[in-house]
Amino acid sequence: TAPAYAELAPDPWLAETVRAEMLRVGRSPVPSDVEASLPLGSTDMGNVTQVMPGIHPVVGIDAGGASIHQPAFAAAAVNASADTAVIEGAIMLARTVVALAESDVERARVLNLQERRAS
Incomplete structure (x- = not known):
């Protein structure tokens, strides 16, 4: 049988874009190599x-x-730190989606993957 939770396979472009947005709001993302080598939860x-x-x-x-x-x-x-994390997290994700929408190449790639998934 398949495991209940499959391994995370983050999209590289989306992951790097959200990392840039983390820096933009003043946060320090986990280093890419550390993030890739650790299970960060199930x-x-x-x-x-x-x-x-x-x-x-x-x-x-x-x-x-x-x-x-x-x-x-x-x-x-x-606490206030958690409230800030929620707000900044929403900003980072929203900016990532905007960046995706503004990139003809990446938008087409993601839409193609979505279309293949639906068929």
């Missing part, structure tokens, strides 16, 4: 990226050293 987004272009950016919050799935992280997820 998610069905891996399944999605196996069949269509996608990304799974990591946007940090000030969690005081707590990691996800801990009560202290849950508490930190309702």
